[in-house]
Amino acid sequence: MRMRFRYLVLALFTLSSIAAVLAVTHMDNLPAFLVIGPGYVVQAWLFETHRALGGAGYYLTMVVVSSVVWTLITVSLAAALRKLGSLLGRLRAA
Numbered sequence: 001m002r003m004r005f006r007y008l009v010l011a012l013f014t015l016s017s018i019a020a021v022l023a024v025t026h027m028d029n030l031p032a033f034l035v036i037g038p039g040y041v042v043q044a045w046l047f048e049t050h051r052a053l054g055g056a057g058y059y060l061t062m063v064v065v066s067s068v069v070w071t072l073i074t075v076s077l078a079a080a081l082r083k084l085g086s087l088l089g090r091l092r093a094a
Helices: 005-025 030-048 056-093
Strands: none
Touching: 005 030, 005 056, 030 056
8 A cells, every 4th residue: 555645644743733733832851842942943044034923923933934844854864765666676576
């Protein structure tokens, strides 16, 4: 069974969004801080350039940026594994 790549991306983005929302509420431990880290860095940069969002925008920025970053990381790893699998399949067939 092969899963379409866009469904994989949508599922990974949903899971990383859920993880980021949970991480925002539990920033007192290291794994949560690692999950929300990319969003925290972007929010800190926005604060330094005097463009920071306050209130819900603060949390929304951290969650969305972290979700996008972790989705791109996992999708790029999945694409590399998919390419490697097809390459190994061709080598075995030859």
